[in-house]
Amino acid sequence: DTAVSQTPKYLVTQMGNDKSIKCEQNLGHDTMYWYKQDSKKFLKIMFSYNNKELIINETVPNRFSPKSPDKAHLNLHINSLELGDSAVYFCASSQDRRTGGFSYGYTFGSGTRLTVV
Amino acid sequence: AQSVAQPEDQVNVAEGNPLTVKCTYSVSGNPYLFWYVQYPNRGLQFLLKYITGDNLVKGSYGFEAEFNKSQTSFHLKKPSALVSDSALYFCAVRVVINTNAGKSTFGDGTTLTVKP
Numbered sequence: 001d002t003a004v005s006q007t008p009k010y011l012v013t014q015m016g017n018d019k020s021i022k023c024e025q026n027l028g029h030d031t032m033y034w035y036k037q038d039s040k041k042f043l044k045i046m047f048s049y050n051n052k053e054l055i056i057n058e059t060v061p062n063r064f065s066p067k068s069p070d071k072a073h074l075n076l077h078i079n080s081l082e083l084g085d086s087a088v089y090f091c092a093s094s095q096d097r098r099t100g101g102f103s104y105g106y107t108f109g110s111g112t113r114l115t116v117v
Numbered sequence: 118a119q120s121v122a123q124p125e126d127q128v129n130v131a132e133g134n135p136l137t138v139k140c141t142y143s144v145s146g147n148p149y150l151f152w153y154v155q156y157p158n159r160g161l162q163f164l165l166k167y168i169t170g171d172n173l174v175k176g177s178y179g180f181e182a183e184f185n186k187s188q189t190s191f192h193l194k195k196p197s198a199l200v201s202d203s204a205l206y207f208c209a210v211r212v213v214i215n216t217n218a219g220k221s222t223f224g225d226g227t228t229l230t231v232k233p
Contacts, residue, residue: 004160005181041205043161043223056220081179092158094219104152104164 003027006091006109012116021076021112023091028097031055032074033106034066037088044072077093081116088113119144119210123224130231138193138227140208149211150191151221152182156204164206167191178202181210198231205229 004025013019015069033056034046048056049089063079078085092106120143130136142148149168153161166175167184169205182193191208208224 017125035223039227041155043207045220045222048220055214097229103165105153106161107163108153108160110160111158 003107004091004093004109006089006112008112009110010113012114012115012117015081015083017081018077018079018080019081019114021089021091023074023076023109025072025091025093025107027093028095029093029107030071031093032068032071033092033094034074034076035090035092037090037111040089043090047074047076050110075112078114081114083116086114086116118174119148119212119220119222121208121210121222121224123206123227125227126225127228127230132200132231133171133197136195136198136202136229136231138206138208138229140191140193141189142191142208143189144208144210144212146212148191149219150180150182150184151209151211152176152180152191152193153207153209153223155207155226158159161207163194169209199219200228200231200233202229203229 007022008032033048037043046060047066051069051071065077068074088111090111091109094106095104121142151166152164155161167174172184180195205226205228207226209221211219211221213219
């Protein structure tokens with residue numbers, strides 16, 4: 001059973017298109033994240049949801065919109081794709097409740113490689 | 118704001134030799150510190166963590182890390198490197214945002230290459 005699964009694994013699309021990446025976790029975790037890994041392998045947080053509530057919203061263009069229908073799912077929708085959006089996007093989850101949850105590591109998905117042409 | 122520095126982009130060691138991947142951090146309050154490993158075309162995998170207690174923590178695949186509060190460091194170590202340890206390693210620090218959420222900041226990563 002895959003703990004954190006992302007679809008699609010690869011996404012090639014033209015500039016200006018709108019696309020979505022889906023993420024699901026079956027670990028029962030209460031917090032989910034989106035991270036962007038650029039061509040230099042730097043990893044930057046984009047969004048975090050805790051029990052469907054937006055907790056972290058870093059400086060990300062508003063073309064990026066996360067949606068969390070329930071605590072097991074966190075999707076990322078991107079409007080008007082640009083060349084600079086090409087990257088690998090990772091979904092992750094963790095158990096972040098106050099009772100020691102912050103001591104748990106993250107479980108990452110295998111990533112979605114987005115290429116904008 | 119918290120930050121993490123991994124001063125070396127690349128670490129090269131010979132198989133069987135000890136390895137060290139360096140990490141320093143800056144955070145208000147007590148840090149939660151983590152190491153992750155990323156193999157090519159894969160997501161990050163949790164290796165080990167320091168939360169409290171013994172400064173030397175042990176993790177997966179024979180890795181360990183030493184927490185040094187005075188030097189604000191959390192270096193990753195392994196007594197005897199394997200070729201299969203070659204990967205990208207990330208140090209991360211986590212802070213509490215509120216009672217229900219924390220935020221992790223990752224270093225820029227260090228590529229470890231172990232040569233036979």
